[in-house]
Amino acid sequence: MANDLPLNKETILDAAEQVLRRYGPDKTSVVDVAKVLQVSHGTLYRHFASKASLREAVTERWLQRSIADPLETIASQTEGSSAERLHLWLETLITSKRTYAADDSEMFAMYASVTLDAVEMITTHIGRLIHQIAQIIENGIKSKEFKSGQPEILAKAIFFATSRFHHPAHAYEWIAKKTDEEFDSVWNLILSGLATSKS
């Protein structure tokens, strides 16, 4: 990469992601990224004070692009059934996590490890996802498809009740067929708690 490119955050994150993917999080240092960008490591340290903050920033961008943004597209729709939209939203979250764990294992491993340390960044990410669920529930309550309740609290409950299917610490347990069945049973329980009685 030529050093006449503007050294903005995105440029640094692009280079960092490339180096992290190539050498792995344990072997990548701020100095390696500086080399790829052809800048002094002093210049780079002004943007990222440590290896840990570099990893955190790369993971944060990855979570936003790969998980939060596609889900936002689902959550912001208002046409059709809210139950179906909530199911699609959860299924998309779960399938994405499972796909990345298998097909983008370097980034997924880094994300799983960053999750243990970068509490604030992960809490913000989870807050965004819970807010998306709350949007869907709010619509469902308005249309009388769901019982009345507090969307943000219900959304939090749904997010935590499905942790087994999307939290990276469970990745080793995600065996496709078994996990699908288990999610179906949890989904039915959730829906039974949300939906207005049809009897």
Place this chain on the structure above:
Amino acid sequence: MANDLPLNKETILDAAEQVLRRYGPDKTSVVDVAKVLQVSHGTLYRHFASKASLREAVTERWLQRSIADPLETIASQTEGSSAERLHLWLETLITSKRTYAADDSEMFAMYASVTLDAVEMITTHIGRLIHQIAQIIENGIKSKEFKSGQPEILAKAIFFATSRFHHPAHAYEWIAKKTDEEFDSVWNLILSGLATSKS
């Protein structure tokens, strides 16, 4: 320990647990346990072929005594409200895990690590717990406190919907006050899915 004691499984497990607690799982070998029991390591290898199988057996006994047996006492009761019993059962499971993570950290760490490998033993343990939940639900359905449904499937759903609060991979997230609030919201969602409508 004198070598005139009968070398049954319990005696070996007592010695193994003692050694594992003292030196930690990584530093404990079958030979160390043989020394405490004053038997040849050949004798011990006839009972436990590897370090891994020794750890697994000690963890299995610990899970049964510390988790499954006390919960069985709750699940087998039939008097009073099924919802209250289910809540007490879940709360007891969650509180035990949290207490052991803090106060019996050597055994808890070993259990967390064995969980990743001893799939069959853990599946059996979880099967027992799910069966206990199913007993409570069956009673609740009989007394019309819960909607009709398949107790074993509902029990599995409830067990997995509360993973965030009892699966050892989440132990690092168990900050008492926050976890209590999160569990309350999940519990309300579960109960809302189970209970017959009062309206």
